[in-house]
Amino acid sequence: MKIRKKSHSSLITHHSSLSSDKFHDECGVVGVYGHPEAANLAYLGLHALQHRGQEGAGICSSDRKQLYIEKSMGLVADIFSEKRLRRLPGDIAVGHNRYSTAGSSVLKNVQPIMVNFSLGSLAIAHNGNLVNALELRKELEEQGAIFQSTADSEVIVHLIASSKSGRLNERLIDALGKLYGAFSLLLMTEGELFAVRDPYGFRPLSIGKHDGAYVVASETCAFDLIGATYIRDVEPGEMLIINKDGLTSLKPLNAPRHAFCVFEFIYFSRPDSYIFGNLNVNAIRKELGKQLARESHVEVDFVIPVPDSGVPAAIGYAEECRIPFEFGLIRNHYVGRTFIEPQQAIRHFGVKLKLNPVRKLLEGKKILVIDDSIVRGTTSKKIIKMLKEGGGAKEVHLRISSPPTIGPCFYGIDTPTRKELIAATHEIEETRKYITADSLKYLSLEGLLKVVPNPSEYCTACFDNKYPVFSPSEKTEQMELFNYA
Numbered sequence: 001m002k003i004r005k006k007s008h009s010s011l012i013t014h015h016s017s018l019s020s021d022k023f024h025d026e027c028g029v030v031g032v033y034g035h036p037e038a039a040n041l042a043y044l045g046l047h048a049l050q051h052r053g054q055e056g057a058g059i060c061s062s063d064r065k066q067l068y069i070e071k072s073m074g075l076v077a078d079i080f081s082e083k084r085l086r087r088l089p090g091d092i093a094v095g096h097n098r099y100s101t102a103g104s105s106v107l108k109n110v111q112p113i114m115v116n117f118s119l120g121s122l123a124i125a126h127n128g129n130l131v132n133a134l135e136l137r138k139e140l141e142e143q144g145a146i147f148q149s150t151a152d153s154e155v156i157v158h159l160i161a162s163s164k165s166g167r168l169n170e171r172l173i174d175a176l177g178k179l180y181g182a183f184s185l186l187l188m189t190e191g192e193l194f195a196v197r198d199p200y201g202f203r204p205l206s207i208g209k210h211d212g213a214y215v216v217a218s219e220t221c222a223f224d225l226i227g228a229t230y231i232r233d234v235e236p237g238e239m240l241i242i243n244k245d246g247l248t249s250l251k252p253l254n255a256p257r258h259a260f261c262v263f264e265f266i267y268f269s270r271p272d273s274y275i276f277g278n279l280n281v282n283a284i285r286k287e288l289g290k291q292l293a294r295e296s297h298v299e300v301d302f303v304i305p306v307p308d309s310g311v312p313a314a315i316g317y318a319e320e321c322r323i324p325f326e327f328g329l330i331r332n333h334y335v336g337r338t339f340i341e342p343q344q345a346i347r348h349f350g351v352k353l354k355l356n357p358v359r360k361l362l363e364g365k366k367i368l369v370i371d372d373s374i375v376r377g378t379t380s381k382k383i384i385k386m387l388k389e390g391g392g393a394k395e396v397h398l399r400i401s402s403p404p405t406i407g408p409c410f411y412g413i414d415t416p417t418r419k420e421l422i423a424a425t426h427e428i429e430e431t432r433k434y435i436t437a438d439s440l441k442y443l444s445l446e447g448l449l450k451v452v453p454n455p456s457e458y459c460t461a462c463f464d465n466k467y468p469v470f471s472p473s474e475k476t477e478q479m480e481l482f483n484y485a
């Protein structure tokens with residue numbers, strides 16, 4: 001998580017700590033308590049959660065006497081050699097995968113953040129974005145705090161260190177009460193592991209057991225790899241304390257509603273994961289595809305996905321319409337997600353690096369392509385050109401298994417500014433022309449909410465601009481901007 005620069009530009013491009021596209025992060029966290037191979041398990045967990053962040057990763061461990069930490073830029077498998085993992089002894093560990101745009105790629109922002117303070121050592125790993133990090137940081141700096149990084153997670157450490165309460169539990173509760181926004185947080189000391197989820201529950205966080213040890217992870221796909229059994233989600237507003245006395249649950253944080261991130265289902269989480277009350281991501285994505293088919297089918301020869309993000313929805317779509325499903329675009333798996341690359345010039349090239357059409361299949365055909373979302377429109381434009389020119393397709397109809405993305409995410413999904421979101425600034429027909437599709441349809445918001453169980457518990461701000469939480473200093477401005485009562 002990172003601090004974003006305050007800009008008081010126009011209200012339309014919106015606002016301040018929520019405004020920059022440079023510093024948003026998505027992340028994955030994993031924690032282990034009470035296993036002799038804690039660091040190895042954390043490593044495997046991070047491996048399974050690699051899709052949540054590819055910029056850097058770190059693991060902190062404890063042998064009950066002291067904390068040890070290893071972290072670097074890069075991918076989990078490249079960072080952690082056997083030798084490095086051996087430098088992480090003990091039976092408690094916390095790991096973190098960091099995702100961020102290149103502008104803020106520096107080692108000092110890679111987590112876990114480890115510090116020594118009056119009560120000993122602690123390390124934290126954070127997934128989610130705080131919306132009041134900048135204000136908190138300013139206050140803390142005025143009180144004399146010196147920050148090492150630009151990560152807003154460091155604010156949490158300072159709040160704990162400067163709390164007037166006595167024991168760590170109380171200090172942590174004190175600090176958490178000052179945070180606004182999204183946090184699925186793991187914190188460890190020499191002898192304890194804490195797992196906390198913000199009261200809105202924006203980001204997923206689950207707890208499992210393995211060989212008598214507790215395991216906590218952003219997504220259950222991490223449990224599958226290490227052979228852990230899912231117990232339950234860490235509840236919104238819950239703080240779990242795991243120590244020699246076992247597991248204690250406190251509920252120190254409250255919010256007026258839940259706001260699970262619906263985009264975790266649409267794009268971000270892995271399809272094999274179960275999140276937000278044990279719902280399978282693949283099953284939801286398939287249902288989104290079916291709903292999309294019910295809303296906007298057109299006669300074509302077959303359906304193809306944009307791999308990998310469009311695959312489950314395309315299968316659902318084809319099933320619903322009883323038309324063939326084909327792989328018309330082949331993905332090279334050895335390049336990173338093109339979205340991470342910051343410059344438009346590189347991004348254009350990136351799609352070609354990643355995908356190639358199967359001409360034999362596509363030539364002269366009417367095809368329907370499914371992707372999960374359109375952000376800037378760059379990917380879709382390239383893909384349609386590729387299908388028509390490289391693949392020889394006669395007609396290309398694009399279907400998107402989410403509603404138009406009209407608002408940036410302030411809670412931890414990497415999105416550009418509002419003015420860069422093509423659906424925020426263009427009518428659908430204008431977008432269709434720009435990307436040169438023969439037709440373009442998105443899933444309706446109503447359709448999305450039909451598929452997701454208990455829809456009122458979800459954050460859909462990127463599709464309807466209804467932001468569940470603002471930083472206190474920006475609340476009035478934001479409520480006016482988004483026409484809140």
Ligand code: AMP
Pocket residue numbers: 267306309337339340371372373374375376377378379380413414415
């Ligand atoms: P764009 O080219 O900007 O329209 O990006 C759309 C593509 O990016 C789609 O293929 C999505 O699967 C993918 N995408 C959407 N949101 C994100 C995100 N937050 N991080 C990375 N990729 C994304």
